[in-house]
Amino acid sequence: MSLQSRRPQTVKVRDVAREAGVAVGTVSRVLNDHPTVTRELRERVERAMADLGYEVDVTAQSMRAGRSRLVACAIRDFDIPRFALFIKEAEAVLREAGYTLLLASTTNRPDVEISLLRAFRRRRVDGVMMTLSDEEHRDVRQALSEAPMPVLLIDRDCVGALDRVTADHRQGARLATGHLLGLGHRRIAMLVGDTKAFPSRSRLEGFREAHAAAGIAPDSRLVRDNVLSSEDAYRATASLMGGTNTPTALFVAAMDMLGGCLRALRTMGLAVGDRLSVVAGSDSDLAELHTPPITSIEWDLAAMGRHAAIMLLERMRGDEIERGRGLTVPTELIIRGSSRPPAN
Amino acid sequence: MSLQSRRPQTVKVRDVAREAGVAVGTVSRVLNDHPTVTRELRERVERAMADLGYEVDVTAQSMRAGRSRLVACAIRDFDIPRFALFIKEAEAVLREAGYTLLLASTTNRPDVEISLLRAFRRRRVDGVMMTLSDEEHRDVRQALSEAPMPVLLIDRDCVGALDRVTADHRQGARLATGHLLGLGHRRIAMLVGDTKAFPSRSRLEGFREAHAAAGIAPDSRLVRDNVLSSEDAYRATASLMGGTNTPTALFVAAMDMLGGCLRALRTMGLAVGDRLSVVAGSDSDLAELHTPPITSIEWDLAAMGRHAAIMLLERMRGDEIERGRGLTVPTELIIRGSSRPPAN
Known part of the structure; x- marks a missing residue:
């Protein structure tokens, strides 16, 4: 494949460093989201990258930094229109934080769930939010416990150590x-x-x-x-x-x-x-x-999506927070004409 | 980040080669989908990888091979339930061919479309299927013409050199x-x-x-x-x-x-x-x-999804096929009680 050769990338890290007036190592730290980089420094380097048209090679970068800036969301299927509210809101929060949301469908099968977890791991996905077809499935639980990245459960319970967002x-x-x-x-x-x-x-x-x-x-x-x-x-x-x-x-x-x-x-x-x-x-x-x-x-699916993204971001940052946090949104009943006293 | 260190990967390519009774270079060719690898050889090496629990590092692999085995699908939003039929069918065809389908929403904005194309390029996505908010948008057309991977348009026309699947x-x-x-x-x-x-x-x-x-x-x-x-x-x-x-x-x-x-x-x-x-x-x-x-x-959205995936796979294989192929699925009218002669 010649994808690589078709990608012009003449601007080097050293050009960015010169333009920003910083050391090459500083550009590196910005690229790798190193915690010691100040906001001012980050902005100066990012401006230089934009001015020069420097394109971050995410694949090469994730090789070095061990992260991909990808968050995966795996649900049963995409045919439930109200669930789009969850996705839309989660995506907005994650995009704001610099992450791309990758969606996949599990088709409600444990073997697909396990193979998706494996694929996410190989692609060094930074965090996962997902549903499970069967919370008691031994192999799925094993795959979850071995996942190297944080996993948040969507409307699922019972896997104690994982964060979860549920509706009541x-x-x-x-x-x-x-x-x-x-x-x-x-x-x-x-x-x-x-x-x-x-x-x-x-x-x-x-x-x-x-x-x-x-x-x-x-x-x-x-x-x-x-x-x-x-x-x-x-x-x-x-x-x-x-x-x-x-x-x-x-x-x-x-x-x-x-x-x-x-x-x-x-x-x-x-x-x-x-x-x-x-x-x-x-x-x-x-x-x-x-x-x-x-x-x-x-119930408020947009709120579920927002909380899911925020909780996963916190976990991905590795903040010192307790394991297995759960957040539940309330449900309400909208009474309309289809429910009446029984005839006779 | 310590993701790398948490990923046990003691099985090496040389172990796989020994188990399969082939040269290390052969395992490499299998990993990189080299066209000279016979089916029999591929299966032997894959069996050895499975037996030893060898995990392909897709990120490292895509660094070498310049490909990611990812196909991206970007549409306006995920709130149209019938569109799930398109996604489900396209995903099934792509999964069968060894690709993971990555979904993203464009929110019908040209700037998001352009930034997604850039993100797909950085992640070395192998192929893209997408809608466009405005087929005449100059910057979007520019981004499409510069995309290093094949792009197929979903229900869009007018960008002559690109394949497209439309409904009539x-x-x-x-x-x-x-x-x-x-x-x-x-x-x-x-x-x-x-x-x-x-x-x-x-x-x-x-x-x-x-x-x-x-x-x-x-x-x-x-x-x-x-x-x-x-x-x-x-x-x-x-x-x-x-x-x-x-x-x-x-x-x-x-x-x-x-x-x-x-x-x-x-x-x-x-x-x-x-x-x-x-x-x-x-x-x-x-x-x-x-x-x-x-x-x-x-109209048949599942057929659109199937054709979109097949046409994109053909293009990604680089088969010698003409540019700008279009496939159109027919539409029909289902007459029900809401359409009647006008009163008076």
């Missing part, structure tokens, strides 16, 4: 379930995702706690887990509503699964609101603009 | 407008995005062509451009429907802008279908599950 899904599910119980529903069905991971596990807890608080036993046959795609939500809804002993309320707790559920109800000729109340586990244009509008749980 | 938005807009004209509409409003970029420019052309084919002059006051956010769509809809001389049909041609438009109509107490027909420029759960369901334009 238990609270959200407790609010949603309590709201439905308060309206008089006794047969509440629930669709959740992978209960090996924090969000669905927490939602199940909240669901049970709300029932316990009302002195009512939930019917476990009305709880469907592993709802991870629109097709899963369609099938689970069709199976719940097609059987005997159907629920009077449906809590679609898994994120972004409302579409599949509503598609099944439409196919079956079941209107939302009259015979069946529906509550969505995350807000969306679809929930807000549906007829009737869908009662939804909401 | 002109055809989609022609179908949608022709459908509304055929129903009897004569006052058709249109919301488009940034007309400096290919998709909106093409949609405008299709809109005008359909009018010309029907021998009808479109009212240019009913065309609103620069609709780039949900809030823009809300305001444009409110302004169109709040004035005198309101349209009988609204073609929300910009991608993913239906939510803002429907929110404005709801606020104004205007029902879709009766007094106002609506056609969406891209399909979504919201369009499909709205009451009434919204007539929409649709």
Whole structure:
């Protein structure tokens, strides 16, 4: 490959040093973000680099300094529009701090998570924020414990030594379930995702706690887990509503699964609101603009992204901070027309 | 930084060579993807590396080989759920070929596009696929012409020497407008995005062509451009429907802008279908599950992602292929209940 030869780079470090009126070693220290460099000195050198058109060779630089100025964010998939709020905010904070955010999808598979961690390590990524498909997976935990760079978990818990940013899904599910119980529903069905991971596990807890608080036993046959795609939500809804002993309320707790559920109800000729109340586990244009509008749980994903980036930056700077910090953003319930008292 | 020292790497290239029964230079050639390495030899060396737990130092390797095995994809934002289909498919093809896909957002700003191109170059990214905020922007065109790696444009045209993958938005807009004209509409409003970029420019052309084919002059006051956010769509809809001389049909041609438009109509107490027909420029759960369901334009974003990855891989291999290849996927119109003959 001739990439190298096609990259003109006639400006040398010594030219920058001369232009800035400093020693070559000072330019080096600036390039390597050495802590002893004053702000004034840094700015003088950076101005000289800009004036001369000096281009930092990041690859060569990371060979020397052992760092890449890359932060990686690995999530299951990029098809959840609200998650873009997390990415946008995290990227803004990281860019401000001089880092490029690299995104990758885990496709919710432990082997991909492990191989991404390996790839990040090889590329000397400075920090990682990620979700996990299964917090108890032994090989994933091993890979996390061996990672040479800080890893922050997104909406995951249970790997004690790692920082994490979570939403209070238990609270959200407790609010949603309590709201439905308060309206008089006794047969509440629930669709959740992978209960090996924090969000669905927490939602199940909240669901049970709300029932316990009302002195009512939930019917476990009305709880469907592993709802991870629109097709899963369609099938689970069709199976719940097609059987005997159907629920009077449906809590679609898994994120972004409302579409599949509503598609099944439409196919079956079941209107939302009259015979069946529906509550969505995350807000969306679809929930807000549906007829009737869908009662939804909401939380601040932009704040999660901001906190994730700030906490990871602190950890990457190696500040003397305790291990395993956790930050939780609250959830709230937006009550709309899709949740009503049960018919009869 | 002590990342380097924390990375145990006692297995050397010479150990791999001994294990595989080959010369050290052969291992080197495998690591650098040298074209003379046979498949059998490659597999033997890779097996030895796996057995010994040899970890390729990609940074060091890319220093030597001048390549990083990274492909970057830069798009405006990650909040368009259907675009995840493009990314997912492109990533699968690239992963299969041994590349890691790095994603970044341009926030639709030329300066960010230029600085990302610079960052990709510094990191020796092997290939780039990206959108552009303004195909005519002089500095962006300059940066593209200086890029040392192949760049493929996503849904952009006009930069002649670059490969591109586009959707036939002109055809989609022609179908949608022709459908509304055929129903009897004569006052058709249109919301488009940034007309400096290919998709909106093409949609405008299709809109005008359909009018010309029907021998009808479109009212240019009913065309609103620069609709780039949900809030823009809300305001444009409110302004169109709040004035005198309101349209009988609204073609929300910009991608993913239906939510803002429907929110404005709801606020104004205007029902879709009766007094106002609506056609969406891209399909979504919201369009499909709205009451009434919204007539929409649709195209195969997964196929676009697949073709983009394949064309970029070909270019990166340096195959002897002509410059500036273009591939266009067709668009179709899904007719639903939101488009009806005008009242009276």
